[in-house]
Amino acid sequence: MHTTVGIIGGGPAGLLLARLLHRAGVDSVVLESRDRAYVERRQRAGILEQGTVDVLRAVGAGARLDREGLVHDGIELRFDGRAHRLDFPALTGGRRVTVYAQTEVVKDLVALQLAEGGPLLFEAEVHAVDGADTDRPAIRYTHEGREQTLTCDYVVGCDGFHGIARTAVPEHLRTTYERTYPYSWLGILAEAPPVYDELIYAHSPRGFALASMRTPAVSRLYLQVPNGTDPADWPDERVWDELDARFALDSAPGWRLKRGPVTQKAVLPMRSWVTEPMRHGRLFLAGDAAHIVPPTGAKGLNLAVADVVVLARALAHRAGTGSDELLEAYSDTCLRRVWRAEHFSYAMTTTLHADPAQSPFDTRLQLAQLERIATSPHAAAELADNYTGLPMG
Template sequence: MRVQVAIIGAGPSGLILGQLLAKAGIDALILEAQTPDYVLGRIRAGVLEQVCVDLLDEAGVGERLHAEGLPHQGIELLVDGTRHRIDLAGLTGGKQVTVYGQTELTRDLMEARTRAALKTVYEAKEVMVSDFDTDHPRVSYLKDGVRHEVECDFIAGCDGYHGVCRASVPKDALRTFERVYPFGWLGLLSDTPPVNHELIYAKSERGFALCSQRSLTRSRYYLQVPLSEKVEDWSDERFWGELRQRLDGRANDALVTGPSLEKSIAPLRSFVAEPMRFGRLFLAGDAAHIVPPTGAKGLNLAASDVRTLGHALIEFYGGSLEGIDRYSERCLRRIWKAERFSWWMTNLLHRFPDTPPFEQRALEAELDYVVHSLAGRTTIAENYVGLPFED
């Protein structure tokens, strides 16, 4: 088989890239190791920056998002029992975020690809990428016991942290940066109305908590827990009881509990791989970087990567090399700003087990300054809604 672009991974980043290329008339094949149901079963974040919403409109898949997504013009920080609202719209000239579950976003992208009869291969096993340091890269995969080979102009590695694309890069060509945090987030999804119309980020003596949502009838809650915790030890009753101890009275009065639809513990890490281009292989999304979820940047960063890559490939087929030559530089500048913000928010809002007393007091003073300072609140707001692209 011969295509112009082979995209490895059918998560949101790979699917968005596929849509952008299809609208430009560029022939792309998407390969995914899992089944469609497995991909849709991944429980992920759903806070979209305005630039991400704009990108989905550009890709032609924003109709249901605008109909069902929940615009949020602020967030609340609950610090030791006191609430502080960050007026996102007021501090950024009207910018906001939209709450729309990643599962629904992925479904929209899958359905658009099916309607357009675009090429996707699910359950593509033992994917291998090769010759990406030449003008004729190749991808091979196993499907139903048969080995297939794809010739292409470019390979887009949208296959996640554990994917084959970054692993196929020579070790001496890659530099990685990592910060592993000494705790995880225990998440619970329930068909209950949200406790608040905006997200609540809570810091308490017992640890961090987040009250999030997917819709007006589905809520997502998180608790900071030690990495030694096991999800099977957390009954629904225990989860709701612990959450109540980390919230204020107003939230507890509004909290509606119910049976969990899903519970899991996600470890937190910050990770960046540099560069993101290796000949004609490009890394995007989790294949190149991971952020802790505190700043709601993971999906948004992946979308910004494929925005940059999609435009670069369109420019290439229009006769310009500038976009692909500057892909890594452009992405990493934005990535490191988002990594810094997520790391900073994580440090401010979580309890670290081994923080010396001086540093703990300093962090508390910084958080106190941030929530009471116009400059501090503006810093959070500008980063949370998404920094502008610097094309």
């Protein structure tokens, strides 16, 4: 086969890019190594920035999102035994976020692609990208037991941190920036209605906790735990008791989460990571293939969306004008937003989590920053502006 844009990875970034290109009249082929069932049940992010919601609506993937997504006008910060709510629309001029799981975004985009888009091949394992610095790169992959080659005008790697695309950028041309954190998240899904209609971020001497949701009947909850934690060491009752302890309020000593059956439990490591550049010749990297943020700031999926919006615009500009100007600027354009999101996610993470090695002085600095956010409209607006999403491109 030959196509204009070969897309490696059928997650939200690859599928949205294919959809944007289809609407711009640019043909593409999506190669996904997993089967459809696996792709549509991967549990990942659940917070969509205002700009991400707008893009999904614009490409025709907003109907179910608008019916089932949970619109949030703010978050609650809990620290020092107190609670403080941030009102996003008031602080940002109307922007808000929506809770709608990545699994549901993927289902919507897969359905659209299969109904009216270009080829989407599941169980197509990519082995290599050849000739990224030529005018006819090629993707070598196996599908239905046969080794095949897809030649392209451009290749886009949307295949995540462990994918093959990034390795096509020569190692001596890549620079990697990385920070690992001395804690992880224990995340659970529970058949229990949320007790609050917005997210709760808790700073506690016992460690960080986050109360989120997937639907009005399903809660998504997280606890800070040491790296290397085995989920089996956290039976359900222990998880619920620890969550209640970390969310405790001096003004409401009887405050408790609603409990229910825990259906999923996993430990998620925390990492900040960026590789530069995001382009090599006719190969472009997007999403987790180029950058990872700790989940505290809810930026991962939204950064991937911003990447492919910038790239789709550049590819459509190339098709319409013959100019490579926007394609050549792709990496620099995306990295400006990436590093802003990296800083925000780092700040949220280090302000809200208890580092095992931190001193009482460090804890007082965290509380001072949280107090500043709670009492200063300027500090609150800065957090709200970043959380609801900066302009794409």
